Every structure is written in structure tokens, then in C-alpha cells.
Amino acid sequence: MKHPADWMTGKGADNAVVLTSRIRLARNLANVPFPGWAKKGQRQEVLEELLPCVEALDCMKDGFSKPLESLSSVQKQVMVERHLISREHAARGEGSAVVIERRQSISVMINEEDHLRMQSIRPGLDLTAAYETLSEFDDEVAGAVEYAFDPALGYLTTCPTNLGTGMRASSMLHLPALVISDQIGQVLQAVNKIGLAVRGIFGEGTESLGNLFQISNQSTLGESEATILRRLERVIAQVAKHERNAREKLLEDDPDMVCDKIGRGYGVLKHAWIIDSKEALNHLSLLRLGGDLGFLPGETVALCDELLMEIQPAHLQVHNGSKLSPEERDAIRAEIIRSRLQTLQPPDIRFIKKTGGEDDTSPDLGIA
Amino acid sequence: MDCDKCGKPAKVHLTQLVGGQVKKVALCNECAAQSGVTDPTGFALADMLLGDGTVGKTPSVLPPKPSVSKGRSCPECGFTLEDLKRIRRFGCGNCYVAFRDEVNDMIRGMHKGATHCGKVPDGLMEMRQRKLRLTELRERLDHAISAENYEEAAGLRDEIRQIEVALEETEP
Ligand SMILES: [Zn+2]
Ligand SMILES: [Zn+2]
Numbered sequence: 001m002k003h004p005a006d007w008m009t010g011k012g013a014d015n016a017v018v019l020t021s022r023i024r025l026a027r028n029l030a031n032v033p034f035p036g037w038a039k040k041g042q043r044q045e046v047l048e049e050l051l052p053c054v055e056a057l058d059c060m061k062d063g064f065s066k067p068l069e070s071l072s073s074v075q076k077q078v079m080v081e082r083h084l085i086s087r088e089h090a091a092r093g094e095g096s097a098v099v100i101e102r103r104q105s106i107s108v109m110i111n112e113e114d115h116l117r118m119q120s121i122r123p124g125l126d127l128t129a130a131y132e133t134l135s136e137f138d139d140e141v142a143g144a145v146e147y148a149f150d151p152a153l154g155y156l157t158t159c160p161t162n163l164g165t166g167m168r169a170s171s172m173l174h175l176p177a178l179v180i181s182d183q184i185g186q187v188l189q190a191v192n193k194i195g196l197a198v199r200g201i202f203g204e205g206t207e208s209l210g211n212l213f214q215i216s217n218q219s220t221l222g223e224s225e226a227t228i229l230r231r232l233e234r235v236i237a238q239v240a241k242h243e244r245n246a247r248e249k250l251l252e253d254d255p256d257m258v259c260d261k262i263g264r265g266y267g268v269l270k271h272a273w274i275i276d277s278k279e280a281l282n283h284l285s286l287l288r289l290g291g292d293l294g295f296l297p298g299e300t301v302a303l304c305d306e307l308l309m310e311i312q313p314a315h316l317q318v319h320n321g322s323k324l325s326p327e328e329r330d331a332i333r334a335e336i337i338r339s340r341l342q343t344l345q346p347p348d349i350r351f352i353k354k355t356g357g358e359d360d361t362s363p364d365l366g367i368a
Numbered sequence: 369m370d371c372d373k374c375g376k377p378a379k380v381h382l383t384q385l386v387g388g389q390v391k392k393v394a395l396c397n398e399c400a401a402q403s404g405v406t407d408p409t410g411f412a413l414a415d416m417l418l419g420d421g422t423v424g425k426t427p428s429v430l431p432p433k434p435s436v437s438k439g440r441s442c443p444e445c446g447f448t449l450e451d452l453k454r455i456r457r458f459g460c461g462n463c464y465v466a467f468r469d470e471v472n473d474m475i476r477g478m479h480k481g482a483t484h485c486g487k488v489p490d491g492l493m494e495m496r497q498r499k500l501r502l503t504e505l506r507e508r509l510d511h512a513i514s515a516e517n518y519e520e521a522a523g524l525r526d527e528i529r530q531i532e533v534a535l536e537e538t539e540p
Contacts, residue, residue, distance in 0.1 A: 032460065033444075033445045033447075033459050033460040034459060034460055036457065037445060037447060135487065142489040142490050143490060149489055151484070152484060153464055153483075154486055156458075156464050159458075160474050160475055160478065163475060163479070165484075167486070219481075220479060221475060221478075221479035221481060221483075222481015222482060222484075222485065223481065224485050225486050
């Protein structure tokens with residue numbers, strides 16, 4: 001757990017716009033009450049049945065496996081910040097467990113809302129591959145236990161919103177150019193109209209924090225996994241294309257403004273002594289954009305992604321080795337960022353990446 | 369804007385777009401801390417990737433109460449219709465059979481369709497095929513016996529036994 005997860009470092013994928021792809025599958029055992037309704041003894045029995053069977057799987061060799069009650073609240077919080085377990089799961093104790101693959105790309109929660117919630121994360125837009133990995137894993141588990149399954153309703157889940165495939169697929173997108181050029185509202189509404197869920201983190205007003213957005217499927221029943229994934233990937237690719245075009249357009253129309261924004265972000269991050277997570281996230285977003293556009297070295301994108309993780313509260317606390325007040329956190333956050341940016345040269349407008357711009361900005365999302 | 373919980377000036381604003389609707393939550397610092405939102409960014413970044421838009425709707429852990437059974441209940445786990453209406457979640461897989469009509473009402477509009485057309489568990493497929501084969505073999509055995517074809521019957525009986533053993537091994 002000391003090292004960043006594989007998907008955080010983004011190796012091998014073009015993740016300048018689509019940061020991650022995540023698949024989650026919800027499964028339950030047949031003829032045992034779901035975790036929220038089960039008695040303590042029944043939860044314990046499910047844990048005793050599932051834990052050895054998950055641990056025994058090939059890909060979990062040298063993995064991390066712990067009952068939740070054996071973890072401190074900071075340890076659990078770090079896992080939440082790394083997207084390995086849910087906040088709901090972190091709140092649980094006895095009768096629940098977490099199993100994490102060595103490279104942190106597959107994680108399994110036992111006795112969360114469902115008996116089994118398995119998750120696979122990859123860098124970039126790669127939902128299908130993430131699904132295939134997880135589906136194989138799921139097959140192996142299915143060979144050892146009997147799932148609650150109904151021919152008409154599919155995998156039976158605690159909440160009917162997960163019924164059928166039990167699959168939730170999502171990607172996290174970085175859309176600063178669409179936000180700067182004021183097109184984000186239209187794009188997100190269009191995505192939403194197609195029946196996909198969009199979530200962002202907004203600060204005061206309409207400006208979103210870090211320009212980060214998540215797109216995921218809402219429906220899990222009535223379509224095959226492949227159909228759901230195809231639609232999601234198509235829409236996400238389109239949104240990414242819109243973002244790319246918006247980046248091109250910004251560079252063409254007003255390179256000084258773009259360089260100014262990135263330069264200010266750089267200045268604050270490199271020289272701040274106290275910084276809250278909201279401010280840090282917003283400036284890191286600009287730095288990340290600068291790395292992609294060529295104002296800053298290309299490695300900047302991966303550096304920003306690592307910092308996005310490291311500056312979260314529990315990560316800071318682990319880094320520091322003791323409990324921190326919010327004020328102390330803001331100081332340590334600034335210190336970490338400063339030291340990581342020490343060797344990063346200031347943005348330079350002369351190095352703007354030359355790319356063949358595409359004119360096609362309208363298309364299938366139906367955005368005027 | 370005022371805090372949704374206590375009405376004091378709000379400091380933490382969370383917004384999300386789900387089901388075509390923009391949902392906003394505004395909280396003051398105290399209420400934010402109380403709900404575990406001590407750091408809105410750290411909080412939201414993780415939840416964004418993990419949550420499925422159901423965050424904050426209903427607590428997913430429900431202390432199992434001895435339900436004084438009013439109305440129908442699931443014969444397997446005792447979950448009642450009232451529990452279902454209250455938390456919109458189920459007690460066990462068999463609840464879906466016990467509350468079939470309610471299930472159909474709930475999933476209408478929630479999903480793209482009402483019938484599963486995705487993956488089927490591997491083991492289940494195999495088990496189903498074996499059971500089908502077993503039925504077929506038993507019929508053939510009856511025919512063979514009534515036709516006094518004892519040699520064929522012996523062979524069929526062996527095959528049936530093999531499948532029965534395999535099923536016993538896979539079925540818990
Ligand atoms: Zn309040
Ligand atoms: Zn039940």
C-alpha cells in the first residue's frame with residue numbers, strides 16, 4: 001500500500017482526458033440474507049465462505065487481505081481515497097473484509113451492501129478490458145460458490161438499481177477546456193439525456209473543482225454488458241473529442257489567456273505555503289492541462305495525478321505519521337506540492353504543442 | 369445559501385447531475401463535519417469514483433429488526449413488504465420472488481428493460497445443461513427398461529450415476 005496503484009501512474013494509456021476506467025460487479029450468495037439484513041452470525045458465515053475463495057484466486061497471490069475490524073480508520077480512509085473501497089464499506093467493522101490485488105487494480109469488498117463487490121480500475125479509456133479482467137475473476141468465484149441469480153432478473157442485488165448485470169461502469173474525465181470555454185453544461189446535459197449519469201464536484205457557484213467529471217451507466221437491466229459498455233465508451237470518446245477540440249480552439253483563439261491561467265496555477269502551487277484541497281485541486285487541474293498542451297513537460301500529467309491522490313486528508317496523515325488539524329494539513333499539502341514541483345520549469349508559450357486541429361466540433365451528442 | 373440541515377450560512381457545496389436532475393447539497397462547516405464531509409474535496413473525489421449516485425439516499429446497513437409481520441413477508445428471510453417500502457432494498461434473493469409484483473413496479477423506469485440479457489454464471493449454465501441431460505437420460509432409461517433392452521439400460525444407468533455424482537460435487 002506504500003506504492004501508488006498502477007492505474008494512478010497511467011502508464012501505457014493516453015489518459016490526458018480520460019483518467020480512469022472502472023468496472024464494479026455486485027454479486028450475492030444464493031439463499032443467504034443480504035449483508036444489511038443478515039444476522040451477525042450469517043454475515044460471519046458468508047465471510048468465512050467467501051474470503052478463502054477470493055484469496056485463493058490466482059490473481060490475488062501476494063495480495064492484501066484484511067478483515068475491516070483489523071484496520072485503523074486512517075488505513076481505511078487511505079483506501080477510500082485510493083478508490084479501493086467505498087466510504088460505506090470503510091464504516092463497517094466485524095463481518096466485513098477487503099481483498100486487494102498486488103498492483104491495486106482489482107479490489108474486492110466482502111459484505112458491503114452486497115455480499116461481494118468486485119472492482120477493477122485501469123488508466124485511460126479501457127472499460128471493455130477492465131470488464132474482461134473482472135469477468136474472468138467473477139467466473140472463478142462463480143465456480144466455487146452459488147450466486148443468487150434469476151433467469152429473468154439476472155444477478156440479484158440488495159438494491160434493485162443494480163439488478164441484472166450488477167455492473168456499474170464509469171470513467172473519470174478531466175474537462176478543463178470545456179469548462180473554460182463554457183461548453184460543459186451542454187455536453188453534460190446531452191450525456192445525461194442519453195441515460196448516463198454524470199457527476200462532478202462543484203465548489204461555490206458553477207465552477208467545478210479540478211474540472212473532474214464522472215460518467216457512468218444508470219441502467220443495469222435489459223441490456224447485455226457489451227451493449228452497455230459499447231454505448232458508454234462511444235459517449236465518453238465523444239466527450240473526450242469535444243474536450244480535445246476545445247483545447248485546440250483555446251490555443252488558437254487566445255494562447256496568452258491559456259498560458260496566463262497555467263502560469264498562475266504554476267506560480268501558486270510552486271510558492272504557496274498554505275493551501276486547501278480545493279485550491280490545490282483547481283491549480284493542479286491547470287497544470288495538468290499545461291502538461292498536455294505542451295506548456296509544461298509531458299510528465300506533468302502523471303505528476304499531477306499522483307499529487308491528486310497524495311494531497312487528500314488521510315494520505316497527508318500517513319505521510320506525516322500523526323494526526324493533523326485542518327490547518328496543519330494545508331501547510332503539509334503545500335509543502336508536498338512545492339517539493340514535487342521543485343524541478344519543474346515554468347510554462348513557456350513558445351513550446352505549445354503543434355497538433356493538427358480538427359474542425360469537427362458538432363456531432364452525435366447533438367450539441368449545437 | 370443556507371445549510372440544508374440547520375440553516376446557518378453554508379460553506380460546503382456539493383452538486384451532482386443524476387437522472388437529468390441537478391442535486392445540490394449545502395452544508396455549514398459543523399454539519400459537514402458531522403456528516404463526515406470534513407474536507408469537501410477529499411470526500412467528493414473518492415466518492416465520485418466509487419459512488420453510484422445512491423450516496424446519502426438510504427443507509428445501506430439496516431439493523432435487522434424483529435419485524436412484527438404486517439402484510440406479506442419473504443418466507444426465506446422474513447423481510448416484509450413494509451421493510452421494502454421503507455428502504456427500497458431487499459432482504460435476500462428470494463425476496464425478489466416473494467415480492468414479484470412490487471419488483472416489477474420498482475424496476476419500471478429504473479432500467480432500460482425488465483428482462484436480463486447479460487451474463488449468466490458459468491457454473492449455473494453447466495449445471496442446467498447437466499440437469500437437462502439427466503432428464504433426457506432418465507426418459508431413455510424408462511424406454512429401455514420397458515423395451516427390455518437391459519444392455520442399453522445398464523449403460524444409461526452408469527451415465528446417470530456419473531452426472532448425479534458430478535452434480536452432488538458442484539451443488540452445495
Ligand atoms: Zn448546518
Ligand atoms: Zn428474503
